[in-house]
Amino acid sequence: MDISYWKNKNHSIQFEKTTKQFFGKYLYRIKLSVPGGRIIYENRDYAEAVESRRHFRQFNPGGYWGKGASLNDIIDVELLHIIRELKDANPHIKMRIEEPEVQFYTETETELKDMVDQIETKYSTILLSVSGPADDATQELLKNGVIIRKKEFGYQYKVVLRDGRCDVATKQQILNYLESMGTDEVKVSPGVKRMLDSKYNGFWSIWFYANDTRITTFLELIHPGCILNIHPVVIA
Numbered sequence: 001m002d003i004s005y006w007k008n009k010n011h012s013i014q015f016e017k018t019t020k021q022f023f024g025k026y027l028y029r030i031k032l033s034v035p036g037g038r039i040i041y042e043n044r045d046y047a048e049a050v051e052s053r054r055h056f057r058q059f060n061p062g063g064y065w066g067k068g069a070s071l072n073d074i075i076d077v078e079l080l081h082i083i084r085e086l087k088d089a090n091p092h093i094k095m096r097i098e099e100p101e102v103q104f105y106t107e108t109e110t111e112l113k114d115m116v117d118q119i120e121t122k123y124s125t126i127l128l129s130v131s132g133p134a135d136d137a138t139q140e141l142l143k144n145g146v147i148i149r150k151k152e153f154g155y156q157y158k159v160v161l162r163d164g165r166c167d168v169a170t171k172q173q174i175l176n177y178l179e180s181m182g183t184d185e186v187k188v189s190p191g192v193k194r195m196l197d198s199k200y201n202g203f204w205s206i207w208f209y210a211n212d213t214r215i216t217t218f219l220e221l222i223h224p225g226c227i228l229n230i231h232p233v234v235i236a
Helices: 003-009 037-041 046-056 077-089 109-116 121-126 136-143 168-180 190-196 215-222
Strands: 014-017 028-033 094-098 101-106 127-132 147-149 157-161 207-210 227-235
Touching: 003 127, 028 109, 028 121, 037 046, 037 077, 037 094, 046 077, 077 121, 101 109, 109 127, 121 127, 136 147, 157 215, 168 190, 168 215, 215 227
Parallel strands: 014 127, 147 227
Antiparallel strands: 028 101, 028 127, 094 101, 157 207, 157 227
16 A cells, blocks of 8 residues: 555554455445534435434434534534535445444545545544555455455355345255354354344345355255355465
C-alpha cells in the first residue's frame, strides 16, 4: 500500500492486511468514523432525522456516542451528505454501514484513493483504518480466491455453500455427512451446525474447512448446485 499517501491523509490511520477477498471481490477497504451513518438511507431531511433520534430515543443510550453526549455534538449532517454523495458518485464501490463506522470496498488501491480524495481535508480525522494486500504476490493469491492465514490450523480449503432453499431432510443429510468425515478431515463451526440442524427450509452463510476437495462431489449429489466457492488456504 501507499503508506505515505495514507499517512498524509491522517497520520493516525491504522493499517490492516487483507487476508481474503471482501465479499468475494474486493481487496481494499477503508473504515470511516461516521456517527449516524444509516441516516443517509432515510428519505427525509437529515437534520430532521437527527432530531427524531433524539426525541424518540430510537438508539442505544449507552452506545458509541458516549454517555451524556448530545447527538447534535456527534452527528455531522454535512458529513452525512458527503458520504451520500460518495455513494452515489461511485456505484462501482461497495459501501457497508455498521454505526458508527462506514466502510468502502474497492478492487484496487487507486479506486480507493480516488474516492478518499473527494473527502474534504477538514474531515481527514474520520479515516480510521485502511486494508490491503501485504505485497504484490499476496495480491495475486487473493485475486485467485486464496485465504491467507498466519498459522497452520490443519485444513487446506474453505468450502462455501450457496445460499438458498433446501428442505430440512437434505440439510440434515449434509450435516450428517460432514460430521461423519471426522474433525481430521472437516471442521464445521457450531453456528453452521445449528443452521443445518434447524427446522425450516433454506440456509445461508454455510461454510466449513476441509482437507480434500473431493468431499464436494458427494455434497453435489445430496444437493445439486450447492457449492459456491472453494478457497485454498495458504499460510504466510
